[in-house]
Amino acid sequence: MIPTQEIENQLQKFLQREVFAPEVAVTPETDLVAAGFDSMSLVRTLVFIETTYGLWIPESEITGDALRNLRALATTVSRLLNARVK
Amino acid sequence: MIRHPELNGTDYLMLGFDHELRRHGFAGNTCQITLELAAAISPEALRQRLAVLVREHPVLRTRPGGVIFPKWKPARRGGDFPQVRVHRDEAGLQQKIFNEPLAINSGELLRFDLIEGGGGRMTVIFTWVHALMDAAGAEQFLAAVGQETPALPALTLPAKPCKRLPLRERLRLAWKYLHHIDHFGKTAPRSVGVRHPAAPGELRYHVEKFTAEETARIRAHGERLGGILGDGQFHVALAMVELHRLHQHLGCPSPSYVVPVSVGLRPKGASALWFGNQITVLMLQFLPAALDSVANAVAALKSQTTQALRTGLLDSGIMLGELFRFLPLPIYMAILKQGLRGEICSLFYGDTAAVNPHLTRFMGIAVEEFTHVASVTPSPGIGVIFFYFRGELRVTVLHSLKVLNETEAAEFSASLRARLLNP
Numbered sequence A: 001m002i003p004t005q006e007i008e009n010q011l012q013k014f015l016q017r018e019v020f021a022p023e024v025a026v027t028p029e030t031d032l033v034a035a036g037f038d039s040m041s042l043v044r045t046l047v048f049i050e051t052t053y054g055l056w057i058p059e060s061e062i063t064g065d066a067l068r069n070l071r072a073l074a075t076t077v078s079r080l081l082n083a084r085v086k
Numbered sequence B: 001m002i003r004h005p006e007l008n009g010t011d012y013l014m015l016g017f018d019h020e021l022r023r024h025g026f027a028g029n030t031c032q033i034t035l036e037l038a039a040a041i042s043p044e045a046l047r048q049r050l051a052v053l054v055r056e057h058p059v060l061r062t063r064p065g066g067v068i069f070p071k072w073k074p075a076r077r078g079g080d081f082p083q084v085r086v087h088r089d090e091a092g093l094q095q096k097i098f099n100e101p102l103a104i105n106s107g108e109l110l111r112f113d114l115i116e117g118g119g120g121r122m123t124v125i126f127t128w129v130h131a132l133m134d135a136a137g138a139e140q141f142l143a144a145v146g147q148e149t150p151a152l153p154a155l156t157l158p159a160k161p162c163k164r165l166p167l168r169e170r171l172r173l174a175w176k177y178l179h180h181i182d183h184f185g186k187t188a189p190r191s192v193g194v195r196h197p198a199a200p201g202e203l204r205y206h207v208e209k210f211t212a213e214e215t216a217r218i219r220a221h222g223e224r225l226g227g228i229l230g231d232g233q234f235h236v237a238l239a240m241v242e243l244h245r246l247h248q249h250l251g252c253p254s255p256s257y258v259v260p261v262s263v264g265l266r267p268k269g270a271s272a273l274w275f276g277n278q279i280t281v282l283m284l285q286f287l288p289a290a291l292d293s294v295a296n297a298v299a300a301l302k303s304q305t306t307q308a309l310r311t312g313l314l315d316s317g318i319m320l321g322e323l324f325r326f327l328p329l330p331i332y333m334a335i336l337k338q339g340l341r342g343e344i345c346s347l348f349y350g351d352t353a354a355v356n357p358h359l360t361r362f363m364g365i366a367v368e369e370f371t372h373v374a375s376v377t378p379s380p381g382i383g384v385i386f387f388y389f390r391g392e393l394r395v396t397v398l399h400s401l402k403v404l405n406e407t408e409a410a411e412f413s414a415s416l417r418a419r420l421l422n423p
Helices: A004-019 A039-053 A070-085 B009-023 B043-056 B093-098 B135-146 B167-185 B212-226 B231-249 B294-310 B313-324 B329-339 B406-421
Strands: B030-037 B062-065 B071-074 B083-088 B110-116 B122-129 B203-209 B257-264 B279-286 B348-354 B365-374 B382-389 B392-400
Touching (some): A004 A039, A039 B231, B009 B279, B009 B313, B009 B329, B030 B093, B043 B083, B043 B135, B093 B110, B093 B122, B135 B348, B167 B279, B203 B406, B212 B294, B212 B406, B231 B257, B231 B279, B231 B406, B279 B294, B279 B313, B294 B313, B348 B365, B392 B406
Parallel strands (some): B348 B382
Antiparallel strands (some): B030 B122, B030 B365, B062 B071, B382 B392
16 A cells, blocks of 8 residues: 555656646645646646556546645545555 | 757747748748737837847847758848837738738748727737747747836747657657557548639638636536546537538538647746747547537547557657658658648647736736737648637637638637537
């Protein structure tokens, strides 16, 4: 089982490196959509999650709540990974 | 000594489209932003601001050139660019300005036209060569021109989107993209074609405006069909459904429909002034069966986009552009069209999202309306651009007079509007 904190850290590194400009400080509380996260960024993030954790997040889980910020996204990934283990 | 930047792969593609347009008697591959101002600005003050920018950013004193390596070379002497021209308003003037070429090979990369309107109002038309910058870059540039203080953000040279890779790996990536296009060629699209050969080689545009209430309705449709962040996907899918309907209506159904969707490479939240096109193009293909409803089109779009990112197709496309920019333009365009059996695509599509928030005022004057316009190559001769101004949706519909006459284009535009409101 991967701790939620570790998922959060990995997602944070990915978003900071691959999606956002260096001048945008991505924190676990950053409102992703307000910071410019768009549909293509979303698909890139989904592909990153699939490559890293072997998990494709189903569309029903991609909600406004799940994408509210990095922490919410990491929590969703963690919950789905745990459900798969059980 | 000033070191001029190279043209990146997308810049060179835009130069290829410029060549294609001029070869068919059109003005060239230019874009426009139109600002409708509540009051007039001083042409001399605008000239002074531009002079500062031109001094600070040497790329604005260049022309495309270079042997083997395409790059921005110093402009020829004698050209007094950029021009700021002042006009009295008259019927058809904006369309006329849109069809006036820029003297790109002499170093005219951009131009300002100021139209004095009634009641002291003024329309500012900013025209630029697409090879110089993309729409987001142009918005940032315009914001820099129009801002109150003379301090301007630093120039950032065009990014090198592809990391240095061995030649063998670069060729492998480029080949993957060619293979992808070749697959499309098995059911190659067929454009509407030249239906009005006697019409002049000119482009026309029309802007569909939506109120805040209508935009909210359209956004709700987009979210329902495209999911969260699904606006863009909804717009592409809907435009393709409507294009298929247009082809059927005109009696020229196509075996498939191909649309190039721009993908921004600019990091999100970047605020520096960027020249060079910081975008790549993702080619998507729709078979007619996928265009019988917007929901089916969205599903086909999502599946292709996801697959493209999973298989690294975006990097392949960038690599192909980086390699192809060493080809002479006529050969480049011939190879490009060969992949789709003589076509470039079925529809030019742009989605520039929300207008830069710094463009609600320009040189101290309130901006009351904003429009994005761009050239479309003679085949397919049709294009659409989606964007939001002050939170309201705008759709620019572009067409070649040789492909659609004004009545046909107005019908297409009205039909697109109706379907956006009731998909």
